Amino acid sequence: MNFISVAHAQAAAPAPSAGSTLMSLLPIIVMFVILYFVMLRPQMKKQKELRAMLAALAKGDEVVTSGGVVGKITKVSENYIGLEIAANTEVQVQRNAVTMVLPKGTIKSGV
Incomplete structure (x- = not known):
C-alpha cells in the first residue's frame, strides 16, 4: 500500500x-x-x-586470366579478347577474365 x-x-x-x-x-x-x-x-x-x-588492353600484351591461363593477346574486341596460349592455339576469353598484364617478354618465344 x-x-x-x-x-x-x-x-x-x-x-x-x-x-x-x-x-x-x-x-x-x-x-x-x-x-x-x-x-x-x-x-x-x-x-x-x-x-x-582492362581499357588499355592491346594486341601483343601478355596477360594472365582469372583461370590462370597465360597468353599473348591477338585480337581485341569490346567484350572478348583472342588469347594465343601456344603455337597455333588461340582461345577467346572475356575481357573481364584478365587479372594481370605481364611485362613484355615474360612468355617464352614458343608462344
Whole structure:
C-alpha cells in the first residue's frame, strides 16, 4: 500500500539534451569513417585501376586470366579478347577474365 509514495518518488527524469544525443552517436559515426578509409576507399581505388587496365588492353600484351591461363593477346574486341596460349592455339576469353598484364617478354618465344 506504499505504492503511491514510490510513484511520486520516481519523478520524470530530465530530457536528454542535444549534446548528449550527439555524444551517444559519435562512436557510430567514427566507426563509419574508419570503415570508409580502411575498407571502402582502397576497394574503390583497386576497382578503378582494374577498369583502367582492362581499357588499355592491346594486341601483343601478355596477360594472365582469372583461370590462370597465360597468353599473348591477338585480337581485341569490346567484350572478348583472342588469347594465343601456344603455337597455333588461340582461345577467346572475356575481357573481364584478365587479372594481370605481364611485362613484355615474360612468355617464352614458343608462344
